[in-house]
Amino acid sequence: MRCRGLDFVGFQWAQTMVFAIEEINREPALLPNITLGYRLYDNCVNLAVAFRAATALISGVGDTFTDYSCTGKPPVLGIVGDPMSSHSIAISRMLGLFRMPLVSYYATCSCLSNRKEFPSFFRTVPSDAFQVKAMIQIIKHYGWTWVGTIASDDDYGQFAVKTFIEEVNTFGCISFSETLPSVNAKSRILQIVNTIKQSTARVIIVFLLESQFIPLVKEIIHQNITYRQWIASESWTTATGILNEETFSSFGGTIGIAIRRGEIPGLKEFLLRVRPVFNPNNNLVNQFWEEMFKCEFPNKMNNKSSSDLGSSRICTGSEDIESTQTAYSDVSDLRASYNVYKAVYTLAHSLHNLMSCESGKGPFENNSCADITRVQPWQLLHYLKRVNFTTHYGDRVSFDENGDALAIYDVMNWQRADDGSVKIETIGLFDESAPAGQELTLQEDKIFWNFNSNTPPRSVCSESCLPGTRKAARKGEPLCCFDCIPCAEGEISNHTDSIECVKCPADFWSNPRRDQCVLKDIEFLSYEEPLGISLSTISLFGSCVSTTVLAVFIYYRNTPVVKANNSELSFLLLLSLILCFLCSLLFIGQPLHLTCMLRHVVFGISFVLCISCILVKTIVVIMAFKATLPDNNVMKWFGAAQQRGTVFVFTVIQAVICIIWLSTASPVPFKNTEYQNSKIIFECNVGSITGFSCLLSYIGLLASVCFLLAFLARNLPDNFNEAKFITFSMLIFCAVWIAFIPAYVSSPGKYSDAVEIFAILASSFGLLIAIFAPKCYIILLHPEKNTKKSLMRRAAPKK
Known part of the structure; x- marks a missing residue:
């Protein structure tokens, strides 16, 4: 043939x-x-x-x-x-x-x-498998994750593009994959060109023979499609039939994989x-000669008709x-x-x-x-x-177990020469036998990029997600097309293109950029902050006032006003008020195991001691008036010893409640992260709710009984009726602590401690002022009334 x-x-x-x-x-x-x-x-x-x-x-x-x-x-x-x-x-x-x-x-x-x-x-x-590896190395080197492919409809193109897609899918995505039939129909070429124009991929890999690619090249040039980075397979990397001045605007800068170039001395x-050799079994040289010089040898011309002889030149x-x-x-x-x-x-x-x-x-x-x-x-x-x-x-020649040669490729680049002509320049090497990670070597300064900036293009469907965000796939689109969603509070991502955000450890929280876990702010009522300073100042002021009142009462202990109001109980009451003022200091500062146990114990016992004193004073007032009736010796059954014993018993009951509470489930320091995730609220966990409730209930019970008795005795006919002041003080006390409950429950973090301190101080000041202010007023400002005669004077009966 x-x-x-x-x-x-x-x-x-x-x-x-x-x-x-x-x-x-x-x-x-x-x-x-x-x-x-x-x-x-x-x-x-x-x-x-x-x-x-x-x-x-x-x-x-x-x-x-x-x-x-x-x-x-x-x-x-x-x-x-x-x-x-x-x-x-x-x-x-x-x-x-x-x-x-x-x-x-x-x-x-x-x-x-x-x-x-x-x-x-x-x-x-080399096998196309190695060619694909070389292309993948180049694509990875420049971070291209969004690429298109065009392949021939034969074994060469289909096997190559199949292997290529499998490799790309491990790190990127295929924007489009088109197959060019062996018979180049115009409609199919237009369809491929339209796909190229619509795709956002800037990098296109082509597995075609030079002859197959030329019709597509012409249409791309005709439609002036530029700013695409073409990656050529070895079959057309060195295709001088494609590379010329006309095609350079669209295909300049093409990077291709070429079979290793060699030297054969003496071949030229x-x-x-x-x-020519006139041998019937070897006519290839003769065909070559005829094609080269556009002539025919005489033995072939003898077979032609006379009409064709004039148009043929004889090969000599x-x-x-x-x-x-x-x-x-x-x-x-x-x-x-x-x-x-x-x-x-x-x-x-x-x-x-x-x-x-x-x-x-x-x-x-x-x-x-x-x-x-x-x-x-x-x-x-x-x-x-x-x-x-x-x-x-x-070059070393050997075969692997599959019959494949050692894979060595030259990496080529289409660019302009110094004289303005176009050329194909070697810009690197791919050597499969090189150490891992060193297979590809590129001379970056020699590469021509056919883009305005003369820099490698970006070819990604979506830009990388920065630290602090995570990738969220778009429905119905490839994995390379995604949105960047900021990490939620308490979660971070500390590297680019994170698939998910990582939750911070328990004591840590995300920083504003959501790229690092930082230690949570620890919040507690501190002595260094204005609120802590104010409350501690008021607490010390209250204890100083109570101490001053106590000093006044001690100094004037022999005067009728002090004696008439049960000086011993007054002294004990003032001591308990000093403790009440000072116990509020235990609620300020970083909670420790000791302070958590002491704050409510000292608070409970000091307030029970205070209310017990007031309750006993109220009982004494009532009994004192009852004792004025004929044949009434009730006071002999409730003397000083009984009064002290009553206060002691009431206080011991509270102490027993505290001991049982501390023995079963004592308060401990607690890091509360549930109320505010970004902070650690350092507070005292009361341990046993039952124990804490019993402590408060007991104080409330004594206060209620005291208020009731004082209220019943408020109208006793005395010019200086202490029951009125006790009633008023208990009214303030109960009002403060009733208001305390909802305020305490609704106050966040350190403000709950502040509310409790405020309740302690307010109720303490209420007791101090309501009970002792009138007495100090008489003692210090009106000593003329501090006489037995004034105290014993009866109020005139009402008409």
């Missing part, structure tokens, strides 16, 4: 193989006494033709098989090719049955790494020595090929040709190793070696798996 046209690049590949074989045959150290031969077939970029050529190589060039037993010596031991992945897949399935080695120099589909399906397939070009001279075979400038003679950027060169040397080194086998130490049955005169492809396959050598260019 004669192919239409001839690809100069493909013919360079074929000639590179010939060059490598002739170079090996001249090398005395490699395959001594062995001369390699070859057969060349053109696949016409057609699977049927490629398959027929492979069949011919393993069975002969005839139309039928001549050895049906398949036991004879095969025509060839190994095949170099096919460059296309789809062809290699089909051919390798057949060659694998015969264990015939196939070494491809351009088939990159990752599917060919499956050793179960393709046991005899090898390649000197060999390529320029090619001459002496045309000057050295003056031509085509892709055939261009050896400045050897990539695929370098892989052809390595493929030939791979088979040669494998055959050399096969020949070097020592008898009795071979890898085959009974430790035998292969016989060079009867060597079989499967024997060569054994050595091919273990081949390891270094090329003249310094």
